[in-house]
Amino acid sequence: METLQIGNVSLTWLSGGVTNLDGGAMFGVVPKGLWSKKYPHNEKNQIELSTDPILIQMDGKTILVESGIGKGKLSEKQLRNYGVTRESELEASLGKIGLNPEKIDYVLMTHLHFDHACGLTGLVGGKYVSTFPNAQIITSHIEWDEMRNPNIRSKNTYWKENWEAIENQVVNFEESWKMGPISMYHTGGHSDGHSILIIEDGEEMAIHMADLMPTHAHRNSLWVMAYDDYPMDSIAAKEKWVSHALKRNAWFTFYHDAFYRAVKWGEDGQIVKSIKRQG
Numbered sequence: 001m002e003t004l005q006i007g008n009v010s011l012t013w014l015s016g017g018v019t020n021l022d023g024g025a026m027f028g029v030v031p032k033g034l035w036s037k038k039y040p041h042n043e044k045n046q047i048e049l050s051t052d053p054i055l056i057q058m059d060g061k062t063i064l065v066e067s068g069i070g071k072g073k074l075s076e077k078q079l080r081n082y083g084v085t086r087e088s089e090l091e092a093s094l095g096k097i098g099l100n101p102e103k104i105d106y107v108l109m110t111h112l113h114f115d116h117a118c119g120l121t122g123l124v125g126g127k128y129v130s131t132f133p134n135a136q137i138i139t140s141h142i143e144w145d146e147m148r149n150p151n152i153r154s155k156n157t158y159w160k161e162n163w164e165a166i167e168n169q170v171v172n173f174e175e176s177w178k179m180g181p182i183s184m185y186h187t188g189g190h191s192d193g194h195s196i197l198i199i200e201d202g203e204e205m206a207i208h209m210a211d212l213m214p215t216h217a218h219r220n221s222l223w224v225m226a227y228d229d230y231p232m233d234s235i236a237a238k239e240k241w242v243s244h245a246l247k248r249n250a251w252f253t254f255y256h257d258a259f260y261r262a263v264k265w266g267e268d269g270q271i272v273k274s275i276k277r278q279g
Helices: 023-027 076-081 090-096 114-120 141-148 164-169 231-247
Strands: 003-006 009-013 018-022 046-050 054-058 061-065 106-108 121-124 127-130 136-140 170-173 176-179 182-186 195-201 204-208 251-253 260-265 271-276
Touching: 003 195, 003 204, 003 251, 009 195, 018 023, 023 046, 114 121, 121 164, 127 164, 136 141, 136 164, 136 182, 141 170, 164 170, 170 176, 204 231
Parallel strands: 061 106, 106 136, 136 170, 204 251
Antiparallel strands: 003 009, 009 054, 018 046, 054 061, 121 127, 176 182, 182 195, 195 204, 251 260, 260 271
């Protein structure tokens, strides 16, 4: 498992599943001739995307960023449509470092689309129960509202199976949430309630742009997904936060990238430092 140290904060990537989605949808209006030079695709025009949560350990607290796609939750049709080649191995990943789901104190959800939220619950005896029963689950107020009351577009990604069992654990915020060196900021864009995550400790910084920048190939502010509900908000948020992070020489971390866990970019836009995904 790959790790990154930001001051006294430790980040470890876990195994939350692998999907393969349409490259055109993932890069929106960007021509294939451009995006395919930066991110490979298969014969079906699909690109590989991990769904790997990040474990944060600091000050005796154990925190999870996102929850993976779960295991045994998707139907055969869904597994096929979403190109799932591996379901979540989250519990096994935690076990390798001496942890289990009961020891998670917080789960930070940038948004609640199924590929981020399926791991929040699991079937036990034919009933969905919380995967992380002792955790506070943090997400924006707007996102939580839409999760429970999806519209005609979003009902395909906000599922009651992912929220009914955990609603008494959810803690909402309006514009921001902070705990020590960790901050979450509401941005909108990909979803109306989408948020990003920033870790600052000492002189070091990491930024998790979540689905505003799902892969390293989405660095360009204009390269946003067709899945984004509010693409102009995505562009505005990227313009603001990417510029801020580059000035701080920050690490950019990823949940979906099949090749990199984290990167740093130089002034010329080239990757100058990276942590590559292993397997």
